Amino acid sequence: MTINELIKKYPSRQVLSNTYDLPAHFSEELHQHPWHQILFPISGLLQSEIAGKNVIVPHNGLIFIPANTLHKSVSVTRTQFLAVFLNPKGAVDYGHSFKSCLVSAFLKELIVLLIDQGLDNQAEQMTTNMLSVLRDQITIAERYEIPLLIPKDRRLLAIFKELNQQPDLPLTLAEWAVKVGASQRTLSRLCAKEFNQSFSMWRQNIRLVLSLQCLESKQSIQDIALELGYQSDSAYIHAFKGLFNQTPSQYRKRYLLG
Known part of the structure; x- marks a missing residue:
């Protein structure tokens, strides 16, 4: 029913x-x-x-x-x-x-x-x-604003699905362009149109939002950073703080529910 x-x-x-x-x-x-x-x-x-x-x-x-x-x-x-x-x-x-x-x-x-x-x-x-x-x-309750992730364009969507499964993929914009059959300029233009941001920023936001689930586990911040494709935990912490205005540890302590 x-x-x-x-x-x-x-x-x-x-x-x-x-x-x-x-x-x-x-x-x-x-x-x-x-x-x-x-x-x-x-x-x-x-x-x-x-x-x-x-x-x-x-x-x-x-x-x-x-x-x-x-x-x-x-x-x-x-x-x-x-x-x-x-x-x-x-x-x-x-x-x-x-x-x-x-x-x-x-x-x-x-x-x-x-x-x-x-x-x-x-x-x-x-x-x-x-x-x-x-x-x-x-x-x-405090309002929650998180950048959108899922694109409408089929080429960006193909990239999103791969990054969703494997966020640490190290492919460059040029390599992604070849992989999905579009020019670098086209991918950049599509990101600007759909998300009002660069391709690299969109890719980073995908990783950061996916990390919210990782933070619910008992994984260390360093392990999460490496799993996402960051070279160090400090790089991940810096990026996370830029999007969520707090560190991953502060987020864990404040928001995660038992």
Whole structure:
């Protein structure tokens, strides 16, 4: 049964939920739901398009999608995510603004608890109270802005898929150009058009965003740097700080959830 069918079956419920497991590079069709949706990756990375806006959603972030908003997601890597659906006619007013934000440890536990009891609304007032807290936590959560990774052009997409599987590939722009059948100038122009940045910066952002998953493991910063193709951990730390305004160790301590 699809979630929209569940919504029709339980129109008076305040909250419904589902879990999805997507293989790498899976792309949804544009769709919408009559209820608000919270999309929260447990693992992996999503690039989502919501009402014409594109965002990257890692495993410690979420997006709030207002009811009846067209959206679709592409899994950058194999991704498992939780989806919480919130009745816009329920007791809690969630507003109608899209938001991409960080997930605190408390917010994560609240979402998990709602999913655990999602279809069993015997304690209606308790559920309302929890949903009010959920709304407030999303309202105060820090917004999350990560550069986009997945290109539309087929030649850049071929490069992206290879770097996604093997981020330490040392190929130069000239070598990539030969490999995908395009000139260096064309690849540079396409990166500027799609991402408003150079080819080398786009490639670096791919490595850095992929490293967010590595940081959840017990790998050392040095091992992660080498796995990504950096010559040293200091080079990786410098690049990471340039994108995320903090070191990988600070990111681990502040954002990663148990």
